[in-house]
Amino acid sequence: MPTPQELDAMSEEERAAVEAAARKKEAEEQAALPYKWRQTLIDVDISVEVPNGTRGKDLIVEIKKKSLKVGLKGQTPIIEGALFKDVKLDDSTWTLDGREVNIHLEKFKGTEWWKCVIEGHPEIDTTKITPENSKLSDLDGETRGMVEKMMFDQRQKAMGQPTSDDLKKAEALKRFQAQHPELDFSNAKMG
Template sequence: MAMATSHSAPAKLDVAAYDALSEDERKAYDTARAQAQAAEQAALPYRWRQTLSDVDVEIPLPAGTRGRDLNVKITRNAITAGLKSQPAILEGALPAAVRPDDCTWLLDGSELVLHLEKVNASEWWKHVVVGAPEIDTTKIVPENSKLSDLDGETRGMVEKMMFDQQQKQMGKPTSDEQKKMEMLKKFQEAHPEMDFSQAKMG
C-alpha cells in the first residue's frame, strides 16, 4: 500500500479568506492542497472514482482470492468490504444514501470492484466512507463526453445543479439567487426613490 508523502495540506480557508488572496497566492494554495489531497488518496487501500449518479471502488486483493473468501455488505447507508478472515479493507458509513438493490460487486482477477448507485444523483461525494480523507468536490471537472451524451435540456439542468452545489459549498449564491439579486438590482436602479434596505430574497 502506498504511504502518504510529506505533502502537508495548508489549512482550509473560508470563502472570504480565499477571495482575499492574490491570483498567484490562490494558485499556490490550490496546488498545495491538490498535492496533499492526491497523496492522501494514494495512501488509501483502494481506488475510487465517481459520476453524479454512481461511485466505483477498486480494492486490490491477494492473488488467488475467490468470491467465497470475501465479505461484502452494502446497505443504504453503510458498506463493508474485504476478506472474511481479516479486518475489513473498506468499512463505514456512506456520506449519502445508495440504492442497495442497484449496487453490485464482482471479483475481477485480483481486484474487488464495487459499484454504488447514489440515491441523490446530483451531488459529488467527498469520500467513500465518512472519516476517510476528503477530496475537494468544487474542483471536480466532469467528463465532457458524459455531458455531451445528454440532450440540451437535461445537460443544462445537470450543469445548473453542479454549479449550484459548488456555489453552496463555497457559501455563495446559487444561480436562482443570483438572478433574483440581479433583478432586484435592476429594479433598484430603475426606482432610486424606493428603500430596499429591508428587502428579503425569498
C-alpha cells in the same frame, strides 16, 4: 485552507500556491486509502486490491443502503463504515476480477458529488471536479427530457425568445380565449 475572504486578499501567486498545496495534500490522502475510487453524478466505482488467488467465497462484501464492508474472511475489513450518502441497493453490485474487487454503487440521489466514500475518510474538494462530457443518449428518459428542456430554454433566452414555460402559458391563454369568446382579453398580461 484559508477563508474565502483571506483568499480574496491574496495575490494571484499566493492563491495558486495555496490551491496547489491543497490539491497535493488531497492527492496524498486519497493515495493512502486502501482503495481507489471515482464517481459520476449517478454512481461511485471502487476498486480494492486483494491477494493473488482470492476467490469470491474468500470475501465478505456487504453493500447496504447506508454502509459498506469489504474484506477477506477472518481478517480485519479493508473497508468498513457508513457511506457518505445512501445508495440504491438493487443497482449496486460487486465483482472479483483477478486481484481486484470492483464495487459499483448507484447513488440514491444521482445529482450530487460525494466528498468521500466512507464517512470520516479524507474528503475531496467537490468544487474542483470537472465532469466528463456525456451524451444525452446516456441519460435516462426523465433526466434527458429535463436536460433538453433546459438547453431549449437557454437557447430561447439567448435569442430573446419565449421559454418553454412562456410558450405553455401562451398556449393555455389561447385555449381559454377560444373557450370563452365573450371575455375581453385585450389588456391581459402574461407573467
